[in-house]
Amino acid sequence: EDKVVQSPLSLVVHEGDTVTLNCSYEVTNFRSLLWYKQEKKAPTFLFMLTSSGIEKKSGRLSSILDKKELFSILNITATQTGDSAVYLCAVESSGNSGGSNYKLTFGKGTLLTVNP
């Protein structure tokens, strides 16, 4: 069974701190790893990672994937109160090698609270 584990489950920091969120996975027929931010309802897309060792950056957020060790990290520097949210890691896989029946397996998420 496909599994995605995120840590920590919750984190409280002060504005300006740097945080690192972790995601490890065990899936069959890996295709990509995605990070989402969920504040109220709709998860909003942050990054999609398919290749090991290539860092993706967007402003203060960055992420990297290690396909050998089966994990990814999401870094947020100079945190702001607006970064408070649940951060979700999801792994996209197909039902069989080369197949087209895709699905996302999500971790439980990391609840980040940034205090002023």
Next chain:
Amino acid sequence: KAGVTQTPRYLIKTRGQQVTLSCSPISGHRSVSWYQQTPGQGLQFLFEYFSETQRNKGNFPGRFSGRQFSNSRSEMNVSTLELGDSALYLCASSLYVGGYTFGSGTRLTVV
């Protein structure tokens, strides 16, 4: 361009009833997938449709079903509702591998 639209936003049903939720994907997106989100289990995959065909299904009982129409709009149906079906139901549309855009969800409460 319009995002993924889910209706209704909120729903209250009684145990034993059935419910139908709707999802309109982003124009041009042919893949629609459905997820159930609960505090205990997180987001869990229900099923995925592409061009009116179910391509993949998660580990949910047969009471959960879905379909997709020729215009890519999708519906999911839950029959014989149980209290444990109370959840946020999210759908996501995709044009290509990895490009999933989520709707705001339907909050279902079963009483």
